[in-house]
Amino acid sequence: MNRKLDRTMRLLKCFLALILLMSTCLISVSQVSAAGSIYNTSNDIEFSKKDASGLREYDGKIKFDLPVAQTSKGNDIIFLRDTSGSFSAHTQQLTEAISEIAEEVDLSQDRIMVINTTPATRASVTVPLTDDLKVIKDGLTRTAASTVTADSGFEYALTNYNGSKGNTDNNTIFILISDNDAYGVQRTVDGAAKVKNAGHKVGGIYIGSSAASIANGKKMVSDPSYFYQFTNMTQGIDALRELTQTMYETEDAQMEWTLDDAFDLLDVSAKDQDGKEISVQVSGNTVTLVTPQDAAKSVTLQYSFKEKKRLLVTTLVGTGSVNASLGQEPIPDVFVSGNNDPVIYANDRTITAGTSFDPLENVTASDIEDGDLTSDIQIISNDVNTKKEGVYSVTYAVTDSDSNTTKKTITVNVNASPPTVKAQDMSAIAGISASEVSWFTNVTAEDKVDGDISSDVSVDYSSVDFQKEGDYPVVYSVTNSNGKSASTTVNMQITAEAPVIQAKDMSAIAGTKASEVSWFTNVTAQDKVDGDISPDVSVDYSSVNFQKEGNYPVVYSVTNSNGKSASTTVNMQITAEAPVIHAKDMATIAGTKPTDISWFTDVTAEDKVDGDISSGLSVDYSGVDFQKEGNYPVVYSVTNSNGKSASTTVNMQITAEAPVIHAKDMATIAG
Numbered sequence: 001m002n003r004k005l006d007r008t009m010r011l012l013k014c015f016l017a018l019i020l021l022m023s024t025c026l027i028s029v030s031q032v033s034a035a036g037s038i039y040n041t042s043n044d045i046e047f048s049k050k051d052a053s054g055l056r057e058y059d060g061k062i063k064f065d066l067p068v069a070q071t072s073k074g075n076d077i078i079f080l081r082d083t084s085g086s087f088s089a090h091t092q093q094l095t096e097a098i099s100e101i102a103e104e105v106d107l108s109q110d111r112i113m114v115i116n117t118t119p120a121t122r123a124s125v126t127v128p129l130t131d132d133l134k135v136i137k138d139g140l141t142r143t144a145a146s147t148v149t150a151d152s153g154f155e156y157a158l159t160n161y162n163g164s165k166g167n168t169d170n171n172t173i174f175i176l177i178s179d180n181d182a183y184g185v186q187r188t189v190d191g192a193a194k195v196k197n198a199g200h201k202v203g204g205i206y207i208g209s210s211a212a213s214i215a216n217g218k219k220m221v222s223d224p225s226y227f228y229q230f231t232n233m234t235q236g237i238d239a240l241r242e243l244t245q246t247m248y249e250t251e252d253a254q255m256e257w258t259l260d261d262a263f264d265l266l267d268v269s270a271k272d273q274d275g276k277e278i279s280v281q282v283s284g285n286t287v288t289l290v291t292p293q294d295a296a297k298s299v300t301l302q303y304s305f306k307e308k309k310r311l312l313v314t315t316l317v318g319t320g321s322v323n324a325s326l327g328q329e330p331i332p333d334v335f336v337s338g339n340n341d342p343v344i345y346a347n348d349r350t351i352t353a354g355t356s357f358d359p360l361e362n363v364t365a366s367d368i369e370d371g372d373l374t375s376d377i378q379i380i381s382n383d384v385n386t387k388k389e390g391v392y393s394v395t396y397a398v399t400d401s402d403s404n405t406t407k408k409t410i411t412v413n414v415n416a417s418p419p420t421v422k423a424q425d426m427s428a429i430a431g432i433s434a435s436e437v438s439w440f441t442n443v444t445a446e447d448k449v450d451g452d453i454s455s456d457v458s459v460d461y462s463s464v465d466f467q468k469e470g471d472y473p474v475v476y477s478v479t480n481s482n483g484k485s486a487s488t489t490v491n492m493q494i495t496a497e498a499p500v501i502q503a504k505d506m507s508a509i510a511g512t513k514a515s516e517v518s519w520f521t522n523v524t525a526q527d528k529v530d531g532d533i534s535p536d537v538s539v540d541y542s543s544v545n546f547q548k549e550g551n552y553p554v555v556y557s558v559t560n561s562n563g564k565s566a567s568t569t570v571n572m573q574i575t576a577e578a579p580v581i582h583a584k585d586m587a588t589i590a591g592t593k594p595t596d597i598s599w600f601t602d603v604t605a606e607d608k609v610d611g612d613i614s615s616g617l618s619v620d621y622s623g624v625d626f627q628k629e630g631n632y633p634v635v636y637s638v639t640n641s642n643g644k645s646a647s648t649t650v651n652m653q654i655t656a657e658a659p660v661i662h663a664k665d666m667a668t669i670a671g
């Protein structure tokens with residue numbers, strides 16, 4: 001073989017190996033039936049039942065058709081025809097029957113020989129061993145039996161057959177048709193024995209009813225089925241025809257099949273297409289059936305078997321073959337799949353209350369034999385309440401094609417999460433009351449399970465001092481249906497306002513003492529927290545010059561309990577009064593010199609601010625004529641530190657005589 005060819009061969013081998021591998025894979029299906037071609041052989045199994053421990057039983061049927069199969073050997077039929085007087089009534093009918101049989105047999109391989117016999121004394125060959133129908137028919141016309149014999153002609157027939165049979169492997173049967181003449185004597189049995197001893201078959205048709213003849217007949221034949229007994233010749237002729245037919249040797253068909261060791265054979269039986277039973281031999285797990293191919297047959301072998309233990313892999317049920325006339329054919333392989341339980345893949349789950357729960361999510365099932373069984377998963381219990389925290393369970397089941405059911409239970413933890421509260425910082429003016437605060441504006445609460453639970457929110461403002469400026473925590477809380485609470489703290493900013501002071505402008509006379517002023521008349525102070533804090537008002541009048549006419553700021557101040565101060569400034573109008581002059585009328589003697597007059601005696605001037613300003617007095621006596629009697633005005637004037645002036649006029653009486661001057665105190669308002 002050259003190199004190139006060698007390589008080609010190797011490639012071819014690889015290809016064949018691949019084909020083989022592929023065909024092996026195809027057999028991985030659970031049960032396979034197949035049919036052979038020669039005998040139409042088939043093997044089918046079908047699941048029957050499963051016992052309590054899960055072992056499967058199957059029923060199987062092996063079927064095959066058998067053709068008729070005669071051997072290629074021909075038949076040499078030697079008729080020993082009773083031609084005696086006692087049988088003469090039947091001779092004509094018998095002759096016609098043999099003639100017809102000669103037409104029916106296959107003379108291309110069969111031969112016929114007819115021995116006339118006068119049981120048990122004489123015999124002669126009337127038809128020599130021949131395949132020539134004319135010779136047969138001609139020979140049958142001769143009915144004489146001339147040669148002396150003592151055994152109904154058996155030995156004579158054997159000798160003549162041996163002398164003419166030539167080199168042949170044909171079956172040979174010697175058939176004796178007679179009545180008591182032949183069957184009544186032991187010599188007939190003895191003669192037949194010589195034929196049988198020579199390896200030939202012997203059959204017999206006995207027309208009669210003698211018990212002794214029947215007994216002899218049975219001893220005479222080579223097989224009990226080759227003996228027929230009738231009282232009616234017509235039946236005997238039919239039997240003769242049947243007997244010649246059975247002479248044709250048929251081949252035996254044999255079927256042998258062995259169930260695999262993995263199984264126990266429970267029952268086996270066989271029958272043909274007509275329901276006729278065919279015997280089978282069973283040895284261990286091996287079944288043997290032998291049946292002659294004497295007719296076209298459809299054989300059905302029924303068997304049942306059971307797993308010895310659960311199979312985990314695909315297993316060949318058995319092997320065997322049909323061996324018959326057309327050759328040997330294997331019985332198709334069938335397989336029982338493994339019987340593994342399906343497996344469910346599911347893990348414990350933890351979910352948050354209020355979320356959706358799909359119990360089939362991420363749950364799968366598979367089976368070694370069936371593959372993916374996810375779509376067959378059943379939920380057989382599921383107590384999960386996604387709204388309520390707790391530990392729940394889900395139980396799954398899946399059943400494979402072998403009715404194996406697997407269950408699996410998982411734990412489902414439902415965990416409730418707390419709700420969420422949202423609130424915003426707030427502010428309020430110190431002094432507000434809690435009931436005035438809109439605590440729940442912009443406060444919301446959400447829960448995964450309960451949804452909007454804003455209306456369940458409670459507020460704790462116990463830390464807030466509404467009277468005191470500051471930042472205080474306010475806590476909002478809410479609890480959901482699962483008892484989970486949440487809270488949030490916001491800031492409440494309390495802002496204190498300043499108090500409010502009310503005061504009015506004032507006025508006072510210059511020279512008034514501060515202590516004489518009613519500073520707090522009509523002065524009030526109010527505070528949101530403290531209420532009326534008028535008594536706490538203080539006054540600052542340091543800017544006021546009580547001695548000097550003018551407008552001065554007076555500042556009132558107050559501070560509340562939150563340290564917030566307020567002040568207000570009012571006007572203090574200081575009004576200066578004119579001073580007051582006290583002077584009396586005077587008199588003097590005409591001719592007195594002005595300088596001689598004590599103008600300021602008993603004349604005084606007072607001022608609220610300046611006090612005694614008498615020294616500031618001035619006198620104007622220009623209107624007085626000291627020489628002439630009369631009354632003249634004398635005017636005293638004074639101006640205080642505030643620029644306010646006062647003057648008063650007294651009367652100066654000039655008397656020609658030396659009058660006495662009297663002056664009285666007078667008063668007038670400055671200005």
Ligand SMILES: [Ca+2]
Pocket residue numbers: 338339340341342367368369370400401402404
């Ligand atoms: Ca399975």
